[in-house]
Amino acid sequence: MVIGSRRARPDGATVAATATAVLMALALGMIFFYVPTDVDQGYSQRIFYFHVPIALTTYTLFLWSALNAARYLWRRDPSLDLKSYVPMHLGVIFGSLTLATGSLWARISWGTWWFWGDTQLTTFLIIFLFNCAYFMLRFSVEPGERRATYSAVYALLGVGLIPLSVIGVRFAQRNELIHPITFNSNGANMDGSMFLTFLVALAAMLSLAVTMYLVELRGKRIDDRIRAIRRLAEART
Amino acid sequence: MRAYRALLRKDLLLEWRGRELVPAMLAFVLGAMVLVRFGLGGETLAGGTRAATGLLWVIVVFTSMLALVRSFAQEREHGIWDGLLSTPADRSAIWAARATATFLFLALTQVVAVPLFWLFFLQEGRSPSLGVLVAALLLADLGVAMLGSLLAGLATHVRAREVLLPVMFLPFMLPLVTVAVRLTVDTISPQTRGFHTSQGLGFLALYDTIFGLLGWALFEFVVED
Numbered sequence: 166m167v168i169g170s171r172r173a174r175p176d177g178a179t180v181a182a183t184a185t186a187v188l189m190a191l192a193l194g195m196i197f198f199y200v201p202t203d204v205d206q207g208y209s210q211r212i213f214y215f216h217v218p219i220a221l222t223t224y225t226l227f228l229w230s231a232l233n234a235a236r237y238l239w240r241r242d243p244s245l246d247l248k249s250y251v252p253m254h255l256g257v258i259f260g261s262l263t264l265a266t267g268s269l270w271a272r273i274s275w276g277t278w279w280f281w282g283d284t285q286l287t288t289f290l291i292i293f294l295f296n297c298a299y300f301m302l303r304f305s306v307e308p309g310e311r312r313a314t315y316s317a318v319y320a321l322l323g324v325g326l327i328p329l330s331v332i333g334v335r336f337a338q339r340n341e342l343i344h345p346i347t348f349n350s351n352g353a354n355m356d357g358s359m360f361l362t363f364l365v366a367l368a369a370m371l372s373l374a375v376t377m378y379l380v381e382l383r384g385k386r387i388d389d390r391i392r393a394i395r396r397l398a399e400a401r402t
Numbered sequence: 403m404r405a406y407r408a409l410l411r412k413d414l415l416l417e418w419r420g421r422e423l424v425p426a427m428l429a430f431v432l433g434a435m436v437l438v439r440f441g442l443g444g445e446t447l448a449g450g451t452r453a454a455t456g457l458l459w460v461i462v463v464f465t466s467m468l469a470l471v472r473s474f475a476q477e478r479e480h481g482i483w484d485g486l487l488s489t490p491a492d493r494s495a496i497w498a499a500r501a502t503a504t505f506l507f508l509a510l511t512q513v514v515a516v517p518l519f520w521l522f523f524l525q526e527g528r529s530p531s532l533g534v535l536v537a538a539l540l541l542a543d544l545g546v547a548m549l550g551s552l553l554a555g556l557a558t559h560v561r562a563r564e565v566l567l568p569v570m571f572l573p574f575m576l577p578l579v580t581v582a583v584r585l586t587v588d589t590i591s592p593q594t595r596g597f598h599t600s601q602g603l604g605f606l607a608l609y610d611t612i613f614g615l616l617g618w619a620l621f622e623f624v625v626e627d
Contacts (some may be wrong), residue, residue, distance in 0.1 A: 204511075238623055291544055295573040302570055305561045315556055318620045320571065322552075325572055325612040329605075333577030339583035 178379035184377045188369035193361070200362040209273040214362055216266040219371040220289070223263055224327075224372060226256040226293070230382035231324045244386075246313035249320055250276060251381045253299055291330045295323055296360050403493035409499030416476055417507070423472050427465050432518065434461045439522050441490060447523065452522035452588055456531050456583045461515070461538065462508075463575050464516050466546045467568050469507050473554035483558075487625060497551055497621035505547035514541050531589035542604035547576055549613040555624040574613075582603050599616055607616045 195227065196214045202209035231255040233249035236242075267286050272278050302319050355363070417423055438457045442448045486496060516536070520529065553570050557563040567609030600617045 238620075241532075291573055291576045294576070298570045298573055301566055302556070302560065305566055306559070311559065314623050314626070315560070317555060318552075318623055321620060322515075322574070322613075322616055325616050326577070329609055329612060330577045332608075333581045333605060336601065337580040 181376040234320035413503035493622035
């Protein structure tokens, strides 16, 4: 009966994966063939259309994780613990990609792999370390309610850490203007076609994250169910 | 409030009788400062007062870690947890009392650390402003104590807690130290460009407020069983 209903209506992950494939193809086409080359930075500026959407996706994933952590503490529903863990896990992947693409871009446009004076790179490093600590905590506690609660508490602390890191690091840096300012209070600081490409790339990246989220969530649920069945079977024998 | 006072009294009394933590922290501060002094070059100070002031903050962070790792150790080792949790006291009172005690221990350690710093590191009459340094230290101690007590509670029932606590704690220290170092180093010879002392202290106060609220709200989940 479950199979029948699946055939009638494609599930969320399939829809998301299809949307990702279309959007990603469109974004790549626009980045390499449509958008004009930047006057100042030349061809290499195109990495911007990967780097910034990936960074924004990372922030979104953390926000989603923290939101579900708060909901878990409120409602105590184990599925919310998974919904908080999975985006945090994906956040590490996207976070590493942000650091890697940022570092590449830094090498090309500033001539150095890493620049401590740059606010956003440094902030991301702090968040990355926070992330690693989350996993160390999570896997130091036996699975169960305690693990879920501790993970949720630590994830929520990140909500305090991220804005404080952004403000603090920006405060303390002397050369804060080295990172290109793309968005300010007047809106997007770029040409119309560049902005359009950026939006498509952002949509593609977000939709990729949603797909990965749904797939991993399903995997984790199947995992849990198999474990429960195995426990039952062991109890019977 | 009564529970808070009683718990704080218990924490301070335990330390007064056992003298376990503060002497160890003092010895650690002294050792770390000597080590840093040699690390910066025996006779002439590499990097000068500015580098030393930055390193003072690193020492402050590591000393506070010492206090946090031992935090709730008595409760764990002597089975005090169950007793504490069976009282009708608000869970947040346990956190608040622990944070206050940690704050007092840190401040006490710094009463010794700051003069030592002056003695060891200051050269040619260049020194950071004492007022700003003390204000920044007190605000930082408060933040460290409030956040740290929550994390220490979190680490209590975890495998390898002595290793895990520093790992969980350090990312939260990065924005704090970044601002605190800039704040105190700039009072030596200002190289500011729109950075004011009040802004820096304001940031530290914001840090305290955020982690104070989070600690107060989240601690009850940490000790619920």
